[in-house]
Amino acid sequence: MDRRKMLALLGVSPVLVADAPSYARTASRNAPKAGAAVTSGLVTALNPAVTPQLAQRVPLAPRLSTLEGKTIYLVDTDWGGMGQNDGILQEMQAWFAQHMPSVKTILKVKKGNFVTDDPALWKEIADKKGDGVILGVAG
Amino acid sequence: MPHLRFTFVKSPVWGKTPEQLQKDVIEGKDPISGKPVMREIVEELTAPLADEDKATRTIPQSAGPDHFGPDTADNLQRLFEEKGMTDHLPIVLPTEEKVEAMLKATSHKADEIVGKISPTPGVFEYWSYTVKQVAVNAVMAGADPKYFPVILAIAAAGKESMSSSDNSFAEAVVINGPIRDEIGLNYGIGALGPFSHANATIGRAYTLLSINAGNCGKVGETYMGVIGNPANYTNIVIAENEKESPWKPFSVRHGFKPEESVVSIFEGWGVISAKNSKYAVWQKEMNFAQELKNIFDDQDQLFGGIAVLSPAVANYIKDEGYDTVDKLTDWLYQGPDGAKPHFWSKAQINILVTGSSNNLYWDYGGMRYVKSVSVDTWR
Structure with a gap:
């Protein structure tokens, strides 16, 4: 939330504090070092946040120029492993049948739940030459 | 994950009829992007990849400076x-x-x-x-x-x-x-x-x-x-x-x-306090172990059952014949008359003792044990 929104929620007009002392900034060249925590009533505080280490990104799969005449798999991740969530993909399938009838859609429910892999399904999609996949999470 | 192409739909989708799903979700808009859901999905499958989409690398992130101030x-x-x-x-x-x-x-x-x-x-x-x-x-x-x-x-x-x-x-x-x-x-x-x-x-x-x-x-x-x-x-x-x-x-x-x-x-x-349950009945002769079993057998199974007993209640249960937690757990886990147990395993039943003994209150809930770590190794 930005400062203006927060102040508005607190019932304080952003205008009223426009001339208030500035918020803390990072130490300037002339400022005391971090070790000198309190100088003339001023405080230096350490940053509690961690710089995240992100995993290597993989390239996205090549895109299709058109969906006309293609085979698209609709895959339900079966979020909770209960086999009850594919209704939305059924409706998506109905939408394709009505609005893009040349698109062949195949609905599959992934085994396991949202964190389990299903290599057999990925192989099936590759072997049957699926052109694209819409992977769905429903909750 | 940056650059991954995805579409949000209006939640929840559980419990909706096909007609509601078609109207609210399929023919609706992505609540984040504002685009019609199906148009966005088709675009995501067909829009050409940008150079960044094809890149393999770690995306740098920063939490900012190592300190803030000096300031008030x-x-x-x-x-x-x-x-x-x-x-x-x-x-x-x-x-x-x-x-x-x-x-x-x-x-x-x-x-x-x-x-x-x-x-x-x-x-x-x-x-x-x-x-x-x-x-x-x-x-x-x-x-x-x-x-x-x-x-x-x-x-x-x-x-x-x-x-x-x-x-x-x-x-x-x-x-x-x-x-x-x-x-x-x-x-x-x-x-x-x-x-x-x-x-x-x-x-x-x-x-x-x-x-x-x-x-x-x-x-x-x-x-x-x-x-x-x-x-x-x-x-x-x-x-x-x-x-x-x-x-x-x-x-x-x-x-x-x-x-x-x-x-x-x-x-x-x-x-939550066991007094929330219809099974926690105050009577002349208490049977806390049975009370506990009745409550656990009526709970959701996902996280199993946890009981946080006051020492007074725990000692009552001990006096009812359960001198170890294992004995109590074995009994709590049993299904009625040989039927399938309610929980998936005994490990889903956890018993803790804390608090004072000035009355016979206790708490229950659904919480699963994750893991233990030695404090001494971090001294």
Whole structure:
């Protein structure tokens, strides 16, 4: 939330504090070092946040120029492993049948739940030459 | 994941008829992008890839400078809150001196990696953190340095205090061993309430660490709890009343020695007074074991059953013939007349003892045991 929104929620007009002392900034060249925590009533505080280490990104799969005449798999991740969530993909399938009838859609429910892999399904999609996949999470 | 192409649909989708799904979801708009759902999906499958989409690399991120200020304490308080680094309560500003004092309470080096946390493993990446980063968050929580080995052990468990799930989960920290008396943890009257500096600040440090070092609690991004959970402020800290319990401490039942100090993490819905249940009936002759079984057999199975018994109730149950927790668990797990047990395994049943004995109250809930970590290894 930005400062203006927060102040508005607190019932304080952003205008009223426009001339208030500035918020803390990072130490300037002339400022005391971090070790000198309190100088003339001023405080230096350490940053509690961690710089995240992100995993290597993989390239996205090549895109299709058109969906006309293609085979698209609709895959339900079966979020909770209960086999009850594919209704939305059924409706998506109905939408394709009505609005893009040349698109062949195949609905599959992934085994396991949202964190389990299903290599057999990925192989099936590759072997049957699926052109694209819409992977769905429903909750 | 940046650049991944996805479409949001209006939630929830469970419990809707095909007609409602077609109207509200398929023919609706992505609530984030504002684009019609199906048009967006078709575009995502067919729009050409940009160079960045084809790249394989690590995307650099920064948490900002290593310190803030010098500035007034009020301004820094406000800065920390605006940056989402607090639980929206005032913090102790983590000065170098206070953090140094915290670091002196462990033999471990400041730059040693303690563990890693993800808001939901398998969905979000893990962030790892050092002893010093745990110390900064412990200072912010107001913790005394003598609590630091306990906080490090919690950090080493690598379990988020706030899941990204829309379920609004709570975490519990069970503490056993001599450390309870060494640092003044409360396991008497009001054991789960705000009546001890150690219980309060250790639990709060866990939440602040999860926010700042585990990417948790960012509303709309890494936190989606529909209702939220008040236990997330300080978590449910349960120092067991080993002195008055008729049974071996939880940690000992899980392979630790009685003289070892141990933290054990639980996850689930939280706990509530048994008086909430229709099965908790006050009568002339109490049968607490049966009461407990009736309640557990009526609970959801996902997180199993946890009972937080007062020593008085625990001793009643012992006198009913259950002189070990194993005996009690065996009986609680049984299905009626040879039928299939309600829970999936005995490990889903957990019994703890804390609080005072001035009346026969106890708590129950659905919380699963996650793991235990030695506090002594972090001294």
